[in-house]
Amino acid sequence: MNSREFQERLARRARRVGVRLPDPLPERLEVYFRLLATWNQKINLTALPLTDPTPETFDRLLIEPLVAATHVAAGAKRMMDVGSGGGSPAIPLALAVPGLQLLMVESKTRKSVFLREAIRALDLAGADVATARFEELLARPSLHEAHELVTIRAVRVESRVLTSLQAFLRPGGQLFLFPGAGGSDSADAVPPLFWSATYPLIESERSRLVILEKRAIGR
Numbered sequence: 001m002n003s004r005e006f007q008e009r010l011a012r013r014a015r016r017v018g019v020r021l022p023d024p025l026p027e028r029l030e031v032y033f034r035l036l037a038t039w040n041q042k043i044n045l046t047a048l049p050l051t052d053p054t055p056e057t058f059d060r061l062l063i064e065p066l067v068a069a070t071h072v073a074a075g076a077k078r079m080m081d082v083g084s085g086g087g088s089p090a091i092p093l094a095l096a097v098p099g100l101q102l103l104m105v106e107s108k109t110r111k112s113v114f115l116r117e118a119i120r121a122l123d124l125a126g127a128d129v130a131t132a133r134f135e136e137l138l139a140r141p142s143l144h145e146a147h148e149l150v151t152i153r154a155v156r157v158e159s160r161v162l163t164s165l166q167a168f169l170r171p172g173g174q175l176f177l178f179p180g181a182g183g184s185d186s187a188d189a190v191p192p193l194f195w196s197a198t199y200p201l202i203e204s205e206r207s208r209l210v211i212l213e214k215r216a217i218g219r
Helices: 003-016 026-041 055-069 092-098 111-124 136-138 159-168
Strands: 079-082 101-107 127-132 147-151 169-178 193-200 207-214
Touching: 003 026, 003 055, 003 111, 026 055, 026 092, 026 111, 055 169, 055 207, 079 092, 092 111, 111 127, 127 207, 147 159, 147 207, 159 169, 169 193
Parallel strands: 079 101, 079 147, 101 127, 147 169
Antiparallel strands: 169 207, 193 207
């Protein structure tokens, strides 16, 4: 698949869900995708086919994060992604929201090395990688209530995980859950986190975005 074919397929998938791709977003998404494909031959970053990508590959890795980016609250400046793995949804989402500083949290060293290389290749200003389990970062006061957006892709997120993740969110901040086809359309309230909205991402994949909002104490 050459660059022209990649760009045409990306544009087609984006049009299906009504997502705009302003310059230089398509080119930067291609840089990320090709880097992911190269590294995936050495370490397991995704099970989706990358050499001969399917529509699902485009949708799951690139289009879903771009749809989610349209729901990021205005004024968001700092984002934390938990369990970043191969970099999706974190990297495409951050590329789609200019000025959003990204912290990717990944416990596996080899995956962290890939994420750092992606930051370098894309020249993602202010982006960083923490090679740790997110629970370990609770011991860093500088990260407490430091982000307007926290994201996590998982079929199910337990209440104890939500309780920990909210510590990184500012009051009024958003927690984006990417539960996939097997997850719930909502999430149990774990004060100070409350369900805000659920949006479809890709209808054919039955994927959704569940948004929780952190409310200030006393509201």
